[in-house]
Amino acid sequence: MYRDTVAILGGYGVFGSRIARSLARHPELELIIAGRDGAAASAFASSIGADHARAYSLDFSDADQVQRLLALRPAVIIDTAGPFQNRDYTLAQRCAEAGIHYVDIADGRSHVAGIAALDPIARERDVLVVSGASTVPAISTAIVSDLAPVAGEVVEIDVGITPGHRAPRGLATVRAILGYCGQSIPALGGDTPHHGWGGLTRHRYPSPVGRRWLSHVDTPERLLWRSRYPALRRGSIRAGLEIGALHLGLSALSRGVRVGLIRSLTPYAAAFIRIADACDRFGSDIGAMHVRVVTRDAAGRLMSRLATLVAQRGDGPQIPATPAALLVKKLLSIPGYAPISARGARPCVDLLTVPEILSELRGYAIRYVVEP
DSSP states (O other): OOOEEEEEETTTSHHHHHHHHHHTTOTTEEEEEEESOHHHHHHHHHHTTOTTEEEEEOOTTOHHHHHHHHTTOOSEEEEOOOOOTTOOSHHHHHHHHTTOEEEEOOOOHHHHHHGGGGHHHHHHTTOEEEEOOSIIIIIHHHHHHHHOSOGGGEEEEEEEEEOOTTSOOOHHHHHHHHHHBTSEEOOSSSSSOEEBTOSOEEEEETTTTEEEEEEEOOOTHHHHHHHHOTTOOEEEEEEOOSSHHHHHHHHHHHHHHHTTSOSOSGGGHHHHHHHHHHTGGGOOSOEEEEEEEEEEOTTOOEEEEEEEEEEOTTOTTHHHHHHHHHHHHHHTTOTTSOOOOOOEEEESOSSOOHHHHHHHTTTSSEEEEEEO
């Protein structure tokens, strides 16, 4: 007997499928695998190997089709059907109005921060509406909190994310990244703005990752952390491509956008993907993420701590997929998970802890190391 139904938009995609497989381990949940491609949804629902998953053909841009999904009364809708950068909150609002919890995996700066606009209706309808249940800002913020429990003591934060070259790459994601390359983006600390894919630096990760190039990326933390960490004086969040030549090439092109030689890199997204595909034999499926935090205590003493996640055997995409699945399990009070009683609309911060995240990642080729 099912207790709750969870609908996953884009449930057969790169991240949606991983979220679905995680939830499918709990037989008390019924899953609706929804998306525009009904055949793909059916094939994936069958592949899960659970008799509590069913397919649902849905174009979420069609208001009538969305209404029919809402009429099924799922307890939660998980939205993985990006890109979210240019999406409004229509779906999230309709979920809230219908008394349905909503979770998305957006990483767009304005989209994630702006979800709070739905807070009054979400509270009125006693539901939780969450944006950004992914690596950023959910995991990044949880790690900072783990390293520095007193937010007021944080003076520096440095984040780097570098997936393995063979990690899945979709056209929408590539377009979103290219869209801000060379553009001015808010600084995490201080007043000088950063530029997308600028701030070139190199970071040494533990073996077998090694040294990788990193550059500034536009993420929700650039809005969320400025008020969260009032003493923050310096901060950066960067990402990098595993193959150095590709990273440096994109960095150079981004410089061209910044100085006005190129209007935008977005039109070349398909070409970038073809080039990346051609380089697959030179890359790996090994990725990493680091978070370094510097704190200053009441006595003025500085302390630096560094946390690193290393993912091997192609398990890197499980990291961004974990927060949404974990959040739903807590929200629906699945046995063994600490329940969430919070209601309202908010970015995905202060809802998950590092121990909870690591527990969900147990069994994958992912390790977490903290220094010192």
